Amino acid sequence: MQHLLTAGAQRALKQAERIAQSSAAPELDACHLLAALAFEESRAAELLLAHQIELAMILEQFPIQLPEEPANSDSDSTNEPLELSQALYHFPALREILNQALEQVSRSDVPTEIGSEHLLWGLLTTAGSHSEWLRSQGTLTTAAFEQNLILQQRQSAEPINVDFAFRVVPTTASDQTNTFRTIDAAANRLREGLRVIEDYLRFTLDDAHLMQLLKNTRHQLAEALRFIGQDSLIASRDTLHDVGTSISTTSEFERQSMEHLLQANLKRVQEATRTLEEFGKLISVEAAALFKQMRYALYTLEKSILSCLHNQRRLEDCRLYLLVSESLCHHGSGPAVREALAAGVGIVQIREKEMTDRQLLEHGRHVREWTRAAGAILIMNDRPDLAVAIDADGVHVGQDELPVREVRQIIGPQRMIGVSTHNIEQARQAVLDGADYIGVGPTFPTTTKSFAEHEYAGLNFIKQVAAEITLPWFAIGGINADNLCQAVQAGAQRVAVSSTICSAPEPGQITSELLSQFPG
Structure with missing residues (x-):
């Protein structure tokens, strides 16, 4: 056969x-x-x-x-x-x-x-x-x-009996003209919506990374329309006799906020790409495939933008992030965490490598009580299962741990995911993967992790991230009261520390000193 x-x-x-x-x-x-x-x-x-x-x-x-x-x-x-x-x-x-x-x-x-x-x-x-x-x-x-x-x-189906017959009618010049009209209108709608979103990213969110992704989508639109034929689109345009131009609703002229404006245009461009994909199939398979890719890319972009806005609000008051390890604490982790929380730490991460799972579970429940009483966020390092078990607010993973997608399936949509990044490519990818915040470093030599000298990302990495990423991020690695100002001057609005607070004889006092160095 x-x-x-x-x-x-x-x-x-x-x-x-x-x-x-x-x-x-x-x-x-x-x-x-x-x-x-x-x-x-x-x-x-x-x-x-x-x-x-x-x-x-x-x-x-x-x-x-x-x-x-x-x-x-x-x-x-x-x-x-x-x-x-x-x-x-x-x-x-x-x-x-x-x-x-x-x-x-x-x-x-x-x-x-x-x-x-x-x-x-x-x-x-x-x-x-x-x-x-x-x-x-x-x-x-x-x-x-x-x-x-x-x-x-293995899926097979019997033909459906119908009481009518399909009549195949050859495509006419009028049919093709109407197809081109539809594609032209959808392309214009997409182009306009993309420009509105780009202006929002440029002037309101000030996010160079997401704005560049949007520009790439605009270039992809131009590439797809080459398969359609710009001359045919222009020749078929008939705005004067378009019945849609005379129909409008009150909601079209209502925008309650910048975010509402953004969401309306995100939906607008997604709907336009769907129209382009379906009608594009009648003209060019290549163009339709590109429109489909654009549609999925816009879904990812929507998630990245809205996640950025949501997490900016969620972490608005979290300037100082404490990574707590029992072995580093001068009087034990309990006093260190409680004093730091009382002095203004807004987010705490349990970072224990030596405890058994049962010990970590018990310890985590205590820290959960302290952070909840202080109205602070609790993050579990590396362990999404234990984050769920102690009802933590999220989990933090490194480049060698579980990817964001798999962590999300374990902890669900409400808890946060932080990702450690060591170069600008990893930071950009973490945004697209769906991280709720990122760690940026190592900034300076640190006693809690071993890095070769050439592996320190340093202040230049902080400057890169500050210049293009607005998803909340924390500078991390060797930051203390003596060098915090350097990280802030490089663009860091949030920092994470560990031994600086944990090893201090008076954790609350050093916490206050660190917080006082942030502007505003």
């Missing part, structure tokens, strides 16, 4: 060939097929996005250059069924991937064509840098993927 490839799988293979040529690669490679699967609108692309793997991440990981011009549909052979034997002949470099795809299809209980999802399975199960990278992304495991494929392959 000869197996056929679906139209989506055929498009992906042809697109991979074009990507290899555009990248000036000596031959077609697995990474070119991976990029093609993410680029094309297909089942494989949906699976990749479901596991938070986007085309931009693939392009960053592998030396790939997308074609500048859209594919010529006249030369596309996807109208004719393509057999596996033909694909093996045309794409010998992908032989093992195609064979793995065939093996997966052969397990189906019903006749099944080789689809884009089976090509993705082939990529995941063949050796190479592409499969190693895919598996390193976290949730895209062969076991989970195979179960998904098996369930999909």
Whole structure:
């Protein structure tokens, strides 16, 4: 029995060939097929996005250059069924991937064509840098993927009996004009909404990082519209006879606050990208795929912006963050924590490496009582399970601990997640991952952690973060009463300390001294 490839799988293979040529690669490679699967609108692309793997991440990981011009549909052979034997002949470099795809299809209980999802399975199960990278992304495991494929392959349905017949009518020039009109209106709506959000980020939130992400989305819009054709959009525009321009509601002219204005435009741009994606399918598959990517990127941007605003309010009064360890405390952690809270510490982290789980649980419950009585925030270091057990307000993780996504699944949506960062790339990523605040450092040499001399991020890192990130962050690492002013001058509005308070004979007094050095 000869197996056929679906139209989506055929498009992906042809697109991979074009990507290899555009990248000036000596031959077609697995990474070119991976990029093609993410680029094309297909089942494989949906699976990749479901596991938070986007085309931009693939392009960053592998030396790939997308074609500048859209594919010529006249030369596309996807109208004719393509057999596996033909694909093996045309794409010998992908032989093992195609064979793995065939093996997966052969397990189906019903006749099944080789689809884009089976090509993705082939990529995941063949050796190479592409499969190693895919598996390193976290949730895209062969076991989970195979179960998904098996369930999909076993789903079959009988044709539905209907008492009417569909009549296929050829597309007319008027139909296409109306499609272009719709795309033009949605593109204008998207462009306008993006500008409003960008101005908010620039002049109100003052966040250079998120503003740059928004600019990237605007550039992506321009790229997608190249596939549509700007001349066709302009020629089809008919604002004078657009019935929508004369219809309005009272709510359109009401904006109760800056945040309300922001949220209205975030929803506006998301709705516009959905319209562009759906109507774009009638004109250009490439454009529709880009619009889809933009829509998901805007969801992430919305989360990052609103999370930033929410956490700015939540941590507004938290200038000084105490990381408490029993071994560092002069008179024990109890007096240190209580005196520091009384003097104005707004957030405390339990950072114990030597206690057993039971000891840590008991200790955590005591600290929870003290912080709750003082109206302060309690964070558990590294242990989301114990954070839930003692009813802490959140958990803090480092670069080598559980990622934000997995921590969120354990602690839920209400508790906070802090992430330690040591360079500007990690800080930017923590914002997009959904961190509620970040630690920035190490700023100075510290007695609580060992770092090589070249690993100190220093004051320059503080300046970088201060210049572009408004998600709440704390400078950390070796900060004391003598050098706190340097961190503040570099742009830190919040700092985290440990031994400076814990080891002090009078924790309350040193806490007051530290707080007095903050402006205002």
